[in-house]
Amino acid sequence: MPTIEVAREAGACYGVNRALDLVRDAAAQAKGPIHTLGPLIHNPTVVASLADAGVTVASEPDEYRGGTLVLRTHGVTPDEEARARDAADSVLDATCPFVVRAHRAAETLTREGYQVLVFGEAGHPEVMGTLGHAPGATVVERPEDADELKLRRKVGIVVQTTQSRARLAELVRRLLGRTDEVRVMDTICEATSARQAAAAELAARVDAMVVIGGRMSANTRRLAQICADACARTHHIETAAELDPAWFAGVGAIGVTAGASTPQAQIDGVVDAIRRLTGATCVDAPAPGEKDGAQP
Numbered sequence: 001m002p003t004i005e006v007a008r009e010a011g012a013c014y015g016v017n018r019a020l021d022l023v024r025d026a027a028a029q030a031k032g033p034i035h036t037l038g039p040l041i042h043n044p045t046v047v048a049s050l051a052d053a054g055v056t057v058a059s060e061p062d063e064y065r066g067g068t069l070v071l072r073t074h075g076v077t078p079d080e081e082a083r084a085r086d087a088a089d090s091v092l093d094a095t096c097p098f099v100v101r102a103h104r105a106a107e108t109l110t111r112e113g114y115q116v117l118v119f120g121e122a123g124h125p126e127v128m129g130t131l132g133h134a135p136g137a138t139v140v141e142r143p144e145d146a147d148e149l150k151l152r153r154k155v156g157i158v159v160q161t162t163q164s165r166a167r168l169a170e171l172v173r174r175l176l177g178r179t180d181e182v183r184v185m186d187t188i189c190e191a192t193s194a195r196q197a198a199a200a201e202l203a204a205r206v207d208a209m210v211v212i213g214g215r216m217s218a219n220t221r222r223l224a225q226i227c228a229d230a231c232a233r234t235h236h237i238e239t240a241a242e243l244d245p246a247w248f249a250g251v252g253a254i255g256v257t258a259g260a261s262t263p264q265a266q267i268d269g270v271v272d273a274i275r276r277l278t279g280a281t282c283v284d285a286p287a288p289g290e291k292d293g294a295q296p
């Protein structure tokens with residue numbers, strides 16, 4: 001009989017749970033209309049449930065006058081925040097504290113005269129927000145992109161929270177020797193790196209992997225890539241309705257992981273659906289070290 005194992009680190013992180021609590025509390029108090037500036041998190045199921053609670057999405061800080069405007073977990077530029085405070089009666093700041101840390105790092109490097117590189121996905125809301133805190137900074141999407149850059153004598157790096165440390169190390173390697181100083185502000189979020197490590201470890205041991213999370217979610221897409229590198233039968237889904245029984249034909253061990261914007265209830269729903277499709281039983285993830293035969 002097949003087994004299902006959920007990665008020991010998976011699903012909603014501190015920043016997402018904090019943002020959801022803030023917005024749900026505000027909606028429950030019902031003091032007027034509530035809008036989020038862009039989707040609160042990259043999870044269509046959660047955004048739809050917030051809409052059911054009366055929380056709508058604004059595409060611009062001043063799209064609505066009055067009411068409460070929520071700044072999303074990915075953060076905003078100083079200009080967007082100023083426009084929000086001007087337009088709304090009140091602003092609820094749900095920016096993840098780890099993203100705020102990246103903003104502060106970008107400001108420090110700019111103030112101290114570094115050529116600032118933001119290592120992340122161009123156009124991603126978090127990267128756009130960080131750029132707003134470092135005027136003149138350059139986005140570097142891939143380590144090899146740095147080969148083409150004309151470097152000044154002092155180069156500073158701020159990292160999108162969802163990047164992997166291996167890719168950051170590769171970027172630094174490509175800069176060393178071409179400038180006098182490379183200063184790294186390691187703003188990678190530990191929740192992200194822990195989920196990536198657990199996903200890679202699980203994907204290497206199972207026959208099929210299911211990765212749950214929004215297709216617009218940068219950290220979920222990176223998890224799916226990491227799993228696909230270790231397990232050819234990796235499938236990225238947003239909801240249980242996308243599961244295909246053919247994915248599990250002849251499979252012994254099924255692994256499940258989820259991005260940092262996926263609440264536990266959504267993971268439980270997908271696991272239940274896989275059980276119904278395959279008759280699989282759930283097994284617990286081994287304690288750290290147990291899989292290697294290490295002694296407690």
Ligand code: SF4
Binds near residue numbers: 161190
């Ligand atoms: S993944 Fe990290 S940076 Fe992003 S919201 Fe969660 S805790 Fe914050």
